[in-house]
Amino acid sequence: MRRLAELLQSKQISSTEIVRGCLERIEETEPVLNAFITVDEEGALAQAAAADRRRAAGEPLSPWDGIPLAVKDNISTSGLRTTCASRFLRNYTPIFDATVVERVKRAGLPIVGKTNLDEFAMGSSTEYSAFGVTKNPHDPLRVAGGSSGGSAAAVAAEQVPWSLGTDTGGSIRQPASFCGVVGLKPSYGRVSRYGAVALAPSLDQVGTLARKVEDAAILFSLIAGADPRDAVSAGAPGFPVPVWDDTVVRGLRVGVPEEFFSSGLNEEVEKAVKRALQNLADQGAVLQPISLPTNEYAIDTYLTLVTAEASSCLARFDGVRYGERVEAADANTMFAKSRGAGFGHEVKRRIMLGTYVLSASHYEAYYEQAQKVRTLIKQDVARAFQEVDVIVTPTTPTTAFKIGEKRNPLEMYLSDLYTATANLSGVCALSLPCGVDSQGLPIGLQIIGDHFGEELVFQVAHAVEESVGRGTGSEV
């Protein structure tokens, strides 16, 4: 992105040219990929023209002024349709910008469009979108992952240089891993969630996707920091783009949790991750076997909490203030009919599960119990970070699976096996490519850092990226 910024600065390329390049690439690849729900050609070109005028006047808003991005379609964009990939919101246009959108606009980034996701971010494959599945750019018979599948595929296929996603249990990292791009789930509270449609407020974070570690860091620097409209971001520091220093690896204590290398892990994934770990050791890192014994409960804990919170959050979709309504003679029937018609299967399934675990007679046995197990998971992670600086794991147990392959919802939930722990404990985590399997499908490596430890995570990721030595494409 630095090169692109230099070209813009020296007037060798214009924002309009970059945006046109993106739009052409989208036109060419979209019939196969389906990464976007809405492409805003007119708006993106208008924003690009404005960026070019600012450049001409010598008043760019930031070094990145005019470099376009894509935004996941559960993040509110003023005047631009925001559907959450739900039939319920298919015609909904917000009248305000999410804080992250406000911030990227303030830096001058044109928004090319809104990317596909699992409905209301509930899923791990983008198959649960009311707008069709997003295909993996490396193999269109396979999923791009999810729920930020559109954001990951759009970056991997070079439709856009970078994008925003959301991550509640792995929704940025898992698709980043499947599509071979870099994806960051920031620490809980580091980025404002204002205007991002809530799935599970105790877990949700907005994060960044890009083809290079540095680019994910640059975009993160534009959105990080406190926002009075999201109380949990109150203590959040901003994030300056790091000065890269690969010597941080020397003496770095890298935790390798045995539980993440056990049954269910694909052999080729294991091999690639272990090779990357060996590379770190060769550069002077100290690999330390650690144990996160409660990770075994992460998925069940996550599932209980996420369904409970989702069932409560989605109560607002009642057909009164926004979205689709099915008319009925009385209010309760109108709510039930509107919701029944507007939501897809996975959303209804989670609302049902969530309602069950929150209902008076089951609250203690399920919901409260899960909250307590969450405490144990948090304690495990906190204990680990007393001994190590970062934790390195595979991002997902397998590479991208085939579309339609996972029919059982519980099986689908297992693809978040290695990622949910970071959300439950609130720490930051990043996925980056560390190789490909025998079918040419990307393999992701996850680097977990302590709360607000993004700087170190990016530094380590940068060192890994250099050692893997695999550039994943040009800059549009």
Next chain:
Amino acid sequence: MIDRQDVMRMARLARLELSEEEIELYQRDLNSFLVSGRKLQQVDVSKVEGTSHAVAVIGELRPDVVGESLPQEAVLGAGPQVFNGFFKVPRIVEGQE
């Protein structure tokens, strides 16, 4: 075991109209979910409090100042049925016109 009545009760609580097929589907899903939920019940949590947020933010206050409000017209613009500056809903209180 969760029976059909339980599913109907949850659907009523969640204000969700379900088809016959969906009732059967979610009955099956709820039951298989409970198997995994029960796994958690075997964990000893006697020594810990629950975590409600990843990072506790307690009593974070901001200055109480009047900010910019969204224009009423724009807010109502997203409503499927509006009338005279209000969101319109089916009658919820019985009485005379």
